[in-house]
Amino acid sequence: MQSRQLVPLMGYQHRRLHTAKSIRILKLYPAEHSKEPLRGRLIEVSLDQDPQYEALSYAWGSEDRVRELECNSGIYHITFNCWQALRRLRYRDEPRFLWIDSVCIDQDSHRERNHQVGLMGEIYSRADRVLVWLGKGDYKTRKAVKYLKSIATESGSELRRWLTLDMVLDRKIVKVMDRDSSVLSCLNALFEREWFDRVWPIQEIALSQKCVVLCGDESIALDDLMNSLESLRNVTYTSDEIHRVHFHKEMWRCVREYSLIETWKWNVNSCSAMLLKARFQNASEPRDKIFAFHGLFERLGVRFPMPDYSKSVSQIYTEAAYVAITNDNSLEILSGVTGEPGPYGALSWVPDWSNSRPISEIIWYKHEGGGSIPPRYQFWNAERLLTLQGVAIDRIEETSLVFPEFNEFLDSSIAEVEVLCTWRSKFEKYSIGRDMAGFFDRFCGPSWVRAYHNVDLPPSEKWLKAIRRYKADSKTTLNRWLKLWGDVYCPEKSEHGHAVLYLFNMLTIKPPSGTGPLRMHQLLRKLLDRKTMFRTRRGGIGVGSMFLRAGDSIGLFAGCNLPMIIRKDKVYWRFVAPAYLDGVMFGSEWPDERSLGNFTFV
Known part of the structure; x- marks a missing residue:
């Protein structure tokens, strides 16, 4: 050990790959103690030879390479998140063969980077298993994983499968959340992890043959995670952090259905829908908002240009919109244009990803x-x-x-309601004889059905009644509204509290009964x-x-x-x-x- 420290190691340099299907695999050496330095060897293999390996899916976090991996008698600098993941995945008594993008791709070679990114769909689909690393765990994430496992067990039971007792399971979920109010907070803590925010993981798990999600020492099979998300979907008062991961589930299910039924025709507008949803995921490199779906498009039979980082962002986005229109024979991609000036000078018919x-x-x-x-x-x-x-x-x-930008904070609702009051005044001035409640019924009706699986019209009359009751008061403070929190459960005590019930997005675990107008307001906050x-x-x-x-x-x-x-x-x-x-x-x-x-x- 001491002799190794006395001999300084040179920085590792990637060697050029030899064939079009060549990739590098990291042979991660074992260690008895977790604090031992990371050591390994990069080996060139061909995908044509069906190599055995596991592929890592993780968020880079900070791109600063502050940790070391001893590799091929040299030092390779890696990010802290990568270092954490490798320490968690390293075996004690045998080597482990891993594919990790930041290690196995020469990030300094644009030519190799373009080529390897084009292979990533195949890399993840051929891996024996995909390992999702969410980061170090804590009390909340441990509790969340255990809860999701229990939901998955219930949702996969023979009783539910044959009798489709969705409502029974929903009641069980609600009952657990009622009994332990920290459950939702724990789920948020898990789904707030950066991995769920990034664009690349969508493809990485969707194309996997087998996948396990790790957070600290806890783990859950991807199938179980997806089944639990399907069950949570109907519990409509869960937070946005939970609902945003349904894109992962949709793409995972889409690829599996396409693979299981060769003649199955996926949704005619799915290319456009996938690209539109991709806008909400994050990427450090703006081109990756498109390149991250190359493998998925390839699997689904969509002809897309090969990734090329030498192209301008504007050109790549234009190509994506063009493919969406011509492949789907649909103009749905136009629903993503907003008129907001972007940094890359995109054409007006091209969304800014x-x-x-x-x-x-x-x-x-x-x-x-x-x-x-x-x-x-x-x-x-x-x-x-x-x-x-x-x-x-x-x-x-x-x-x-x-109308203000949507956010989760209570105090923003005051400004929102003031805007709605102004709209109501203008509407009534210029729309004599027209029904404003009917206007909002028609405006949010399709979204209401989609969000709450409710075929009834949204409660626009009650919602507007609450709007009319609202009296703008410039002296009202957030503290004053918080003092009225208790009125949410007993709205009849206070007309003011009644308006709060209808109008403000209270972050409660269990919504009180009769909250149709509140749900409508929550939905309208996003739609407007x-x-x-x-x-x-x-x-x-x-x-x-x-x-x-x-x-x-x-x-x-x-x-x-x-x-x-x-x-x-x-x-x-x-x-x-x-x-x-x-x-x-x-x-x-x-x-x-x-x-x-x-x-x-x-």
């Missing part, structure tokens, strides 16, 4: 603003110009206050995120992105489910964002063929 907190979408399915006909589109100038067939039906005359209410020249009322402005036109386009706010830019047009325009969402304004014209967008 670099923004992980985009303005919330207006729901695409269930609407047919552009008629129930296929899209009519054509690309020009090396796929930079997009021509659609449609008609401009109206122009924006006036906008109102912008950074949107404004507008009035059109023809007297229409709608909701759209904060970046629309008076003078913008409203267009309907063949095959485009949503009305689009558009803006003339010299010769061509620019998309601003989709909009909800009451009365035109189901094709009632779609004209006959003779009225259609061509609109070319940059």
Whole structure:
């Protein structure tokens, strides 16, 4: 041991790989004690030879390489998260063969990086097992993993499988949360781990043959985690940290169904839907918001350009939008444009994937603003110009206050309700004889059904009644609202408390009975995120992105489910964002063929 310390080791240099299917595998040497230095050897193998290895899926965390791995008689510097994972995975009595992106790929070689990223789908799908490392555990994460295991056991029982007793299981979940109020906090602590936020893990687990999730000393099979998430899906008062991981579950299930049934045709718009959901995941490299799905697209038969980090971000995003439209024969990808200026100068019809907190979408399915006909589109100038067939039906005359950005904090609701009060005043002024409750029923109805599996109309009348009761008070402080917390459970004691029940997103474990208006308010907070209410020249009322402005036109386009706010830019047009325009969402304004014209967008 002392002689090793006396001889300084040189930094490790990757050697060039020999074949198109070559990868490196880390042979991690065993150690009896956890504090012993990490030692290993990188071995070149070919995927064609079916090598035996496990693939690591983890979040890099800080990219500073502050720890050491003794590798091939040299020193290779690794990140702290990687170092932690290797210490956890190292065996005591035999070597372990691992594939780890930050170690096995020469990150300094753009050529190798491009090629290996293109192989990553195959690397994870061929691995004997994928090991997900969430980081060091604590009391909360240990409790969360044990709870998820118990849910998975219940959800996989023969009784539930044959009798489909979903409601029985839901009651059990609720009962446990009632008995132990810390359960939700523990689940949040687990799902707040950075791994769930990153874009690469979506593909890594979806393509795995077998996968286990590790957090500290605790572990859970991926199948069990996914089954427990399916059961938690119906417990609608769980937090956003839990609901955001359902994208992992959807992609995991999608690949398995595609693999099990060769003739199965996956959702016709799944390429667009996958790319739109990818925006909410994080990546240090903006190009990875697209490249991280290359293996998934390959598995699902979608022809996508090979990863190439020498291309500009704008070019990569344009290629992604082009593939989404042409592969799906759908314009759904347009639902992701927001009008917000981006850092990479993307075209107006291309979503900005670099923004992980985009303005919330207006729901695409269930609407047919552009008629129930296929899209009519054509690309020009090396796929930079997009021509659609449609008609401009109206122009924006006036906008109102912008609804605040969605967040979890209680005090933000005060500003939100003040915006809603302003909207109500404008609506009643310009919409004589029209029903505002009906407007919000229609606006959030499809999302209400989707979020709460409730076919009844949302409780707009009760919600509006609470809005009308609200009296804006500039002297109201957060402390004053917190003093009214108890009124949530006994709203009849106080009319003010009744409004709090309806309007404020109380972070309680068990929502009180009769909270339909509260649920509606929670849903609307997300649907109205950074949107404004507008009035059109023809007297229409709608909701759209904060970046629309008076003078913008409203267009309907063949095959485009949503009305689009558009803006003339010299010769061509620019998309601003989709909009909800009451009365035109189901094709009632779609004209006959003779009225259609061509609109070319940059």
